[in-house]
Amino acid sequence: MAKKSWSEIEIDYLKDNIGMMKITTIADKLNRSENAIVLKAKRLGIANTKNHQGYLNVSVLAKLIGKDRKVVSYWTKNCGLHTYRRITHSERAFCFIKPEEFWEWAFDNQEKLNFQKIEPNSIPPEPDWVREVRMTQEVKEKIYKNWTTKEMQKLIELKLLGLDEEKIAKKLNRSSTSIKRKLDRMV
16 A cells, blocks of 8 residues: 655644644544554654643653642642643643743742742743742741750740740740640640
8 A cells, every 4th residue: 555645734733733632533534544643743753742842741840840749730730730631642641731831820829839949941931030039039948856855844844834835936946836746745
């Protein structure tokens, strides 16, 4: 059987729909085999939707911003971070995020991100405001501090004197949550 050459219209259709439709659907629309679609997409350099479209998947974005994948996934479901569902192979679909839309979301949700953990220009195009925020944002890392015997004795003394958790926290240079949790564990 002779190979049927590709028309410009077919190539444009393939470029427009790869990742948007299943390979089987594209093959049916173009009256070609699935193998022909996959091979032509590879020859055109559009076999990988993520690279072709310039989108980020949840895992890659999480790594780039220094967050757990589950956190980014939560943001997409509950905090307005928009994703696009794309089919990258014949049946498998993934959620992708446009970098521009991530930066728009990040501007409105700056409190959720530590911009100092995001490598400059790792998510292009990086807006100008990011550099400014990166320089001014304080690093607030949670560092666990072990309790010493002396601190625990002081905690008991202060509690027996009737001080509340906020005042004890200031005197021991700890958070009120830390004080509450320690008191709960000691009882």
